[in-house]
Amino acid sequence: MSTLTAVPVVNEIAHAVACEVRDGLTANPKTLSPWLFYDEAGSNLFEEITRLPEYYLTRTERQIFTDHADEIVEQARQGKCLAIVELGAGTATKTGILLRATLRGQSRVVYQPVDVSPSALEEARESLEASFPGLTVRPNVANYVTEPLVIDRPPSSRLLALYIGSSIGNFTPAEARGILRNLREQLIPGDALLLGTDLAPGEHKDEAALLDAYDDAAGVTAAFNRNILARINADLGADFDAETFRHRAVWNAEASRIEMHLESTTRQTVDIPANAACPALSLEFEEGETIHTENSYKFTEASIGELLGDCGFTSEKSFRDAKDLFAVTLARAI
Numbered sequence: 001m002s003t004l005t006a007v008p009v010v011n012e013i014a015h016a017v018a019c020e021v022r023d024g025l026t027a028n029p030k031t032l033s034p035w036l037f038y039d040e041a042g043s044n045l046f047e048e049i050t051r052l053p054e055y056y057l058t059r060t061e062r063q064i065f066t067d068h069a070d071e072i073v074e075q076a077r078q079g080k081c082l083a084i085v086e087l088g089a090g091t092a093t094k095t096g097i098l099l100r101a102t103l104r105g106q107s108r109v110v111y112q113p114v115d116v117s118p119s120a121l122e123e124a125r126e127s128l129e130a131s132f133p134g135l136t137v138r139p140n141v142a143n144y145v146t147e148p149l150v151i152d153r154p155p156s157s158r159l160l161a162l163y164i165g166s167s168i169g170n171f172t173p174a175e176a177r178g179i180l181r182n183l184r185e186q187l188i189p190g191d192a193l194l195l196g197t198d199l200a201p202g203e204h205k206d207e208a209a210l211l212d213a214y215d216d217a218a219g220v221t222a223a224f225n226r227n228i229l230a231r232i233n234a235d236l237g238a239d240f241d242a243e244t245f246r247h248r249a250v251w252n253a254e255a256s257r258i259e260m261h262l263e264s265t266t267r268q269t270v271d272i273p274a275n276a277a278c279p280a281l282s283l284e285f286e287e288g289e290t291i292h293t294e295n296s297y298k299f300t301e302a303s304i305g306e307l308l309g310d311c312g313f314t315s316e317k318s319f320r321d322a323k324d325l326f327a328v329t330l331a332r333a334i
Contacts, residue, residue, distance in 0.1 A: 016146045017235045018277030025283055034170045034294040035145050039231045043120045045224040054212040060326040061196050062094050068319045069101035076160045076192035081106045083154045086162040087144050089113030092124040107134050110154050114140045151186040164196035169297040180311035187333040193313055195329045200256050200298040204323040207251050214249035214258050222247035225260055238272040257297045261290035
């Protein structure tokens with residue numbers, strides 16, 4: 001298992017950054033994968049986003065957990081002790097609600113957060129272990145998108161895997177299925193998955209509110225988006241001028257997704273020195289050309305069920321807020 005100080009993992013992540021930049025920025029149109037957002041600065045900016053008034057996703061999901069944590073945990077455990085693993089855990093600010101409910105039914109819990117950010121995982125470990133006697137946190141610094149997922153199963157425990165925050169929506173349908181299938185390979189029949197998904201516009205949710213959540217008035221999401229360029233500069237020695245790129249968020253109704261782009265405000269050239277993963281790059285940007293940095297897919301009950309079924313899970317129960325903004329689905333590995 002990886003540790004917070006494991007140099008090989010750091011090297012693997014740096015190599016993955018170089019490969020993603022090489023492949024994404026030499027494509028037409030240019031793209032970057034959203035996992036690149038989450039260096040230390042990006043993780044901190046995202047935590048700030050979750051507190052914005054426009055960003056309803058985090059507080060709505062948190063309220064669902066607050067209202068239904070005991071029911072979720074009892075249904076997941078089916079009479080056994082639970083061990084919990086979380087993909088893309090970050091600082092695990094919402095996870096404590098579920099951990100507290102789990103500890104009400106058993107004296108000890110092993111929690112395995114998986115994330116690319118060592119600093120976020122260390123913050124989560126210190127905070128959670130201080131808050132919850134009986135909790136053991138085993139951080140795993142890894143990129144679960146590009147690397148094989150390894151989960152440590154405590155003896156005689158049932159696993160509950162968390163993939164919350166609508167993180168699954170950041171990936172194409174094919175990528176999302178790849179992530180959940182890789183997770184399913186580490187589970188046994190009877191283990192559970194708790195999947196958080198943002199819902200598509202409908203009777204109680206209009207497109208304007210959705211767009212505001214990804215283009216806030218304070219400009220925090222814009223800073224988060226541009227930070228991906230700062231990370232490439234820091235990791236690869238590139239010379240992006242982030243201020244010459246404008247944040248754009250658009251709703252693609254046909255694909256049922258919010259798209260985030262970085263739009264070049266001028267004609268420019270960006271140079272990236274050679275590294276172990278690729279030769280030196282000289283990238284030309286036309287004025288108005290964009291880098292597509294993120295998709296955030298929005299789901300319906302039918303599309304959630306189809307996704308889970310394709311990946312070896314069956315949906316057991318959906319927990320929603322009163323306005324049908326967000327869904328948390330408890331599924332079972334079959």
